[in-house]
Amino acid sequence: MLFADQMAQLSTDQRLHFYEVLAHNLTVGMRGVWSNDALSDAEKIDRMKWVNELLHRVTAKVYVLRLKTHEWTEADFGEMIDGYMRSHPGIASTIEEAVRISYRSVANAEMA
Numbered sequence: 001m002l003f004a005d006q007m008a009q010l011s012t013d014q015r016l017h018f019y020e021v022l023a024h025n026l027t028v029g030m031r032g033v034w035s036n037d038a039l040s041d042a043e044k045i046d047r048m049k050w051v052n053e054l055l056h057r058v059t060a061k062v063y064v065l066r067l068k069t070h071e072w073t074e075a076d077f078g079e080m081i082d083g084y085m086r087s088h089p090g091i092a093s094t095i096e097e098a099v100r101i102s103y104r105s106v107a108n109a110e111m112a
Helices: 003-008 012-034 041-067 074-087 089-107
Strands: none
Touching (some): 003 074, 012 089
């Protein structure tokens, strides 16, 4: 199931809360990156840079949802997440885990 389809299962308040929890879980994910002794310092920096870019977008999404400043579809956001993971495969597991845990904590269900 696509990200947008999963997000459509949530109420507006749940979607907002999902992105708030996702921001938290992405910061937790970055801790996992910097403490991974199997990665070179250069790889750690690169991964943290790209996870931080997504974190920047997540906090912007919270702002957009809260204030309804403009339309930013879940399909567009999901495609952006996929684009980051395709462009930087090293961050895929960090992002996937953050999304999965965040969805589960808000929807009390697993993300497909």
